[in-house]
Amino acid sequence: xxxxxxRGATGESVVEVAMSPALGSLRRLWKRPAIRAAAWQMLAVxxxxxxxxxxxxxxxxxLPRMKLELGFGFLWDKAAFEIGDNLFDYRAGESILKAFVAxxxxxxQVAVIGIALTTLLGSAIALARLSHSLIVARAAWLYxxxxxxxxxxxxxxxxxxxxxxxxxxxxxAWNPLPGIFLSNRGLAxxxxxxxxxxxxxxxxxxxxxxxxxxxxxxxxxxxxxxxxQTSTLLPGLALIFLPPLILFLLFGETLQWDTPSLRGFxxxxxxxxxxxxxxxxxxxxxxQAGFAAETIRAGILGVSKGQIEAAKSLxxxxxxxxxxxxxxxxxxxxxxxxxxxxxxxxxxxxxxVAIGYPDIVRVSxxxxxxxxxxxxxxxxxxxxxxxxxxxxxxxMNWFNARIAFEGRT
Amino acid sequence: xxxxxxxxxxxxxFFATWSSGAASLTALAFLLWLAPPLWRWLVTDSVxxxxxxxxxxxxKGACWAFLYDKWRLILxxxxxxxxxxxxxxxxxxxxxxxxxxxxxxxxxTRTKRRFMLLSWAAALIVISALMSGGVFGLAVVExxxxxxxxxxxxxxxxxxxxxxxxxxxxxxxxxxxxxVLRWLCVGFIEFMRGVPLISLLFMSMIVFPLIVPPDVxxxxxxxxxxxxxxxxxxxxxxxxxxxxxxxPRGQMLAAEAxxxxxxxxxxxxxxPQALGLxxxxxxxxxxxxxKDTSLVVIISMLDLLGTTNAxxxxxxWWGLFVEAYxxxxxxxxxxxxxxxxxxxxxxxRVGSERRHA
Numbered sequence: 001x002x003x004x005x006x007r008g009a010t011g012e013s014v015v016e017v018a019m020s021p022a023l024g025s026l027r028r029l030w031k032r033p034a035i036r037a038a039a040w041q042m043l044a045v046x047x048x049x050x051x052x053x054x055x056x057x058x059x060x061x062x063l064p065r066m067k068l069e070l071g072f073g074f075l076w077d078k079a080a081f082e083i084g085d086n087l088f089d090y091r092a093g094e095s096i097l098k099a100f101v102a103x104x105x106x107x108x109q110v111a112v113i114g115i116a117l118t119t120l121l122g123s124a125i126a127l128a129r130l131s132h133s134l135i136v137a138r139a140a141w142l143y144x145x146x147x148x149x150x151x152x153x154x155x156x157x158x159x160x161x162x163x164x165x166x167x168x169x170x171x172x173a174w175n176p177l178p179g180i181f182l183s184n185r186g187l188a189x190x191x192x193x194x195x196x197x198x199x200x201x202x203x204x205x206x207x208x209x210x211x212x213x214x215x216x217x218x219x220x221x222x223x224x225x226x227x228x229q230t231s232t233l234l235p236g237l238a239l240i241f242l243p244p245l246i247l248f249l250l251f252g253e254t255l256q257w258d259t260p261s262l263r264g265f266x267x268x269x270x271x272x273x274x275x276x277x278x279x280x281x282x283x284x285x286x287x288q289a290g291f292a293a294e295t296i297r298a299g300i301l302g303v304s305k306g307q308i309e310a311a312k313s314l315x316x317x318x319x320x321x322x323x324x325x326x327x328x329x330x331x332x333x334x335x336x337x338x339x340x341x342x343x344x345x346x347x348x349x350x351x352x353v354a355i356g357y358p359d360i361v362r363v364s365x366x367x368x369x370x371x372x373x374x375x376x377x378x379x380x381x382x383x384x385x386x387x388x389x390x391x392x393x394x395x396m397n398w399f400n401a402r403i404a405f406e407g408r409t
Numbered sequence: 410x411x412x413x414x415x416x417x418x419x420x421x422x423f424f425a426t427w428s429s430g431a432a433s434l435t436a437l438a439f440l441l442w443l444a445p446p447l448w449r450w451l452v453t454d455s456v457x458x459x460x461x462x463x464x465x466x467x468x469k470g471a472c473w474a475f476l477y478d479k480w481r482l483i484l485x486x487x488x489x490x491x492x493x494x495x496x497x498x499x500x501x502x503x504x505x506x507x508x509x510x511x512x513x514x515x516x517x518t519r520t521k522r523r524f525m526l527l528s529w530a531a532a533l534i535v536i537s538a539l540m541s542g543g544v545f546g547l548a549v550v551e552x553x554x555x556x557x558x559x560x561x562x563x564x565x566x567x568x569x570x571x572x573x574x575x576x577x578x579x580x581x582x583x584x585x586x587x588x589v590l591r592w593l594c595v596g597f598i599e600f601m602r603g604v605p606l607i608s609l610l611f612m613s614m615i616v617f618p619l620i621v622p623p624d625v626x627x628x629x630x631x632x633x634x635x636x637x638x639x640x641x642x643x644x645x646x647x648x649x650x651x652x653x654x655x656x657p658r659g660q661m662l663a664a665e666a667x668x669x670x671x672x673x674x675x676x677x678x679x680x681p682q683a684l685g686l687x688x689x690x691x692x693x694x695x696x697x698x699x700k701d702t703s704l705v706v707i708i709s710m711l712d713l714l715g716t717t718n719a720x721x722x723x724x725x726w727w728g729l730f731v732e733a734y735x736x737x738x739x740x741x742x743x744x745x746x747x748x749x750x751x752x753x754x755x756x757x758r759v760g761s762e763r764r765h766a
Contacts, residue, residue, distance in 0.1 A: 041589035048593070055620045062619050132429035134422040135436045149745035150738045151700040153707075154714055158734045165728075347605040354707055361607065374615035381608045389603035 074371050075100070081366050083358040085186075085274045096367055103363030104384060110280055110359065111346040111388070117285045118345060119338075122292025129297050140293070147290035153351055156283040160355040163279055170262060179259045181267055186274045188260035188267035197251055201244035208243050212236035276357035280349065288345045292338060299334035300326070332400075339396035343389055350385070360384055462726055475729045476736055479720040483733060486556015486716045492548055496559045499539040503562060506532045511751050513758075552630060556711035558740065564630075564712065565699045568637040572698070573691070575638065576645030577684075581675060583650055594646070601643030606704050609636040614708045633705050641698050648690040652683030692752035696745045703741075713737050 029035050063069060075097040082092045086102035087109060128140035147155070164184050168174065173183035179190040212235070219230035260267040303326050311325040352359040358366075364377040424430035454470030458477055465472035476483075485493045506529060515521055540559065543549045555563070582594035601609075613632035621627075656679050664674040684691075703714040711719065717737050721730045 037587045041587050044590055044593060058620050058622055062623065065623060066619070068619075128432075131432055132422075132425040133433040133436065135440075136429070136432045139436055139440075145746060145749075146742065149696070149700075149742045149749065151703040151714065151741055153703045154734060154738060154741065157714070157718070158730070158738075161730050350605040350607050351704075351707075353607065361605075365611075368615065375619060378608060378612050378616055381611070382604050385605055385608065386600065386603040 068372060070375060072376055074373055074376070077371070079367070080370060083363065085272070085277055085358060096371070099363050099367065100360065100380060103358055103360040106357070107346075107349055107352075107359040107361075107384070108388075110277070110284070110349045110352065110357075111342075113281055114284045114288070114345050114349065115342045117281065118288045118292050118342070121285055121289035122296055125289060125293035126296035126300065129293060130300060144290045144293055147287050148294075152283065152287045152348055153354055155287055156279065156351055156355050159283050160276065160279045163275055167275065170267060173262070173267075179257065181260060181262075183267075184275060185267065186272055187278065188272045190257045190259040191271045192257060197248060200251075201247055204247055205240055205244045208239040208241070212239040215239065274357065276352070276355050279355055280352050280357050284345055284348060288341060288348070291341050295337045295341065296330075296334055299330040302333040303329045335396065335400050339392065339400070342396075343392050346388055346392065347385060350381075462729075465729070471732050472726075472729055473732060475726045476732050478726070479723070479733065480736070482557075482720050483713070483716050483737065484557045486560065486711045486719075487554045488556060488559070489548065489550050489554065492542070492550055495539040495542070495547065495550075496555075496557075499536045500559055500562060502532055502536055502539075503566070508747075513755075552628065555630075557716040558713050560630075560711065561699075561702045561713040564634060564637060564702045564705065565695075567634055568641060568702075569695050569698050571634075571638040572641035572645050572694075575642035576649055577680065579642060579646035580649035580653055583646065584653055598643040598646050601640050602647070606637075606640050606701055607707055609640050610704060610708050612636065629708070629710065633708065633710060637698070637702070641694060644694050644697075645691060648687045648694060649683060651690065652685075652687035653679065655686055656682050689752045689756040692748055692755070696748050696752075699744060699748070700741065713740065 030039075059070075076095050078093055079096045079099045080092060081099070083090050083099060083102050083106075085106065087105040088098065088102045090098050090102035125140050125143060128136050129144070131137045131140070167182060167184040170181075170183040170185050173181040173188075175181055181188040212232075215235055216232045219232045222228055222230055260272065262268075307325055307329065308321065311321040316324065349359060350361045353361040353365055356362065361381055364381050368374050368377045423433040450470045452470070454468055455473055456465050456468045456470065457473045460472075460474035462472075465474055481490070481493055485496045488496050509515065510525065510529075515525055538544050538547065540555065541550060541552070579594050579598055582590050583598065585591055610633055613636040614629065617627070617632055660678055660682070661674060664678040669677065702712055705712050706715045706718065709715075714737065717733045720726075721733050
């Protein structure tokens with residue numbers, strides 16, 4: 001009866017314990033962390049279960065009232081809408097599933113191109129921020145502060161209207177290079193027809209890649225054993241790109257270009273990208289590069305001065321110093337935050353819906369409008385982005401572990 | 410002497426090396442090329458004050474007349490026209506309170522803290538009276554008429570405060586020793602961080618009516634607000650978790666040694682220190698949240714960006730948009746830059762305190 005003795009000072013507590021010994025033992029049980037933890041967790045599970053039951057019951061009651069049904073069977077129905085711009089040659093009349101795939105393809109395409117360009121622009125601005133020239137550094141600072149502090153959606157709206165207003169009608173399209181036409185209907189450009197020799201060139205190029213990899217390994221082993229440096233960059237590039245080029249020059253026929261030409265109100269033939277694609281890429285990249293620049297700058301500044309001085313005193317050239325000393329250490333600082341910025345770029349690409357670029361969200365909205373399958377469409381968006389996020393996170397973790405390891409050896 | 414010093418400064422800051430000299434000259438040339446037309450567009454050739462579209466189309470510069478006609482619609486949306494001074498006053502009161510609260514010296518003693526909390530309570534009462542009316546002889550303005558800047562600030566601030574509180578709970582939950590609670594928190598946080606905000610806003614708009622009984626009717630504003638808070642709570646939880654991890658274990662052990670229980674340890678020892686450490690990253694999340702309020706446009710709500718889109722849709726000013734977008738861009742820029750300036754100063758302060766400790 002440790003409890004009753006400790007609380008004996010206050011009268012009613014003792015009375016309570018004396019009145020119900022069961023309550024006293026319950027209280028003693030409650031003092032044990034394991035029991036308490038189990039109780040809290042059961043409570044949490046029960047709450048979630050109750051919530052899930054409540055939601056399910058409501059959905060069941062609401063579906064007939066709203067004349068809706070759940071299920072993904074509608075994905076195999078025919079879609080009645082067009083998607084302007086897609087990698088899968090989707091056309092109205094094909095399945096809704098294919099429309100979703102086309103939308104997903106567009107999302108991934110925007111993300112990949114956006115990430116590549118953001119890295120380039122971000123690095124350039126980071127270097128400008130660190131420039132010895134005050135005017136360049138201040139200009140870069142102004143850029144970063146401006147793009148980072150204005151909502152992306154506002155920037156996208158602005159660039160969209162701006163571009164559409166600025167670009168001429170197809171009849172008056174700008175023709176900067178033969179075969180390339182820029183108008184408010186988008187960018188029309190010539191495409192290459194697929195030729196059998198391309199497959200061969202690709203295979204020879206891959207073989208060259210393997211050889212280049214072997215060459216690099218050999219060079220590294222030789223350096224570790226004898227200390228002698230072997231050039232790897234130029235021979236590697238030559239191994240990858242020269243053989244396919246020679247193959248093409250020897251056996252290639254004349255190239256079959258498919259050039260766009262004006263027919264009616266728009267261009268036919270060749271490739272065509274809607275202006276929204278350019279707006280989305282431009283808006284996303286200029287916005288996200290502001291963030292990337294700050295991260296990259298922090299990474300470069302994060303490499304301690306002693307490292308650079310040590311590299312100089314070893315007699316490393318500027319290029320080798322950057323490649324062997326600064327970059328590996330800066331990358332270790334930069335990669336984790338940069339990875340999350342790339343993730344947010346991917347998620348921000350969903351703002352495509354606001355300017356009408358057919359990404360996965362836009363397709364979902366159109367399908368919701370046509371079929372009324374709101375729950376399924378939102379579920380598809382959620383799953384797609386979760387998978388993309390988790391995949392990016394996994395890749396970045398792997399990459400991060402790799403460079404962290406190289407940095408330490 | 411002076412000339413020599415100026416020359417040396419010039420040389421060091423602009424022409425230290427050949428490449429930086431070239432960069433300076435290029436940048437200077439670019440600015441000189443850009444500045445005159447920009448100045449002409451903004452000032453010389455622009456149409457200020459009241460005018461009509463005809464005049465604007467003839468002039469080559471900015472049409473500030475468009476803004477002159479529409480600025481009240483952009484700032485306050487459909488808020489009753491005669492009562493818009495109230496919304497303006499509410500916004501100013503809120504900004505002043507926030508600016509004052511950003512002074513760390515006002516929070517250091519218990520009396521000052523109590524005073525600050527009391528004045529916040531008073532300010533909130535005054536602001537809600539101004540916004541909704543119905544007291545002190547003010548005419549009632551329905552919530553569905555709220556729009557523009559007050560709505561943006563409302564969504565951002567209520568969203569951030571609730572996200573902050575929920576974020577603390579989630580961060581503690583993610584670090585607690587009960588596996589079920591921990592995994593629930595991890596699952597929630599990772600889910601929210603993995604999906605875009607608009608998917609949640611869509612859910613609040615389309616899916617919500619499906620999961621509640623038919624007689625439950627929640628305003629779209631509240632639903633968006635909840636989606637917003639849940640989304641940013643996950644980000645805040647991760648920031649706060651970073652702070653919690655930075656608290657040395659000795660602090661917890663010492664708290665236990667002087668007889669504090671689990672909750673007392675958390676609320677009196679761990680959280681105050683952890684939150685102090687993460688204020689800069691929390692402010693960065695505030696900034697992101699403030700900018701992301703604009704996403705409610707996609708579910709047809711009239712926040713600052715929404716009212717601007719409405720203003721530019723007026724056939725009287727057909728085709729004009731640059732001026733209006735520049736105007737609200739400046740507003741967003743002002744708020745976000747002020748917050749980021751505050752965060753940077755605080756970061757420097759925290760950094761120097763840690764170095765001296």
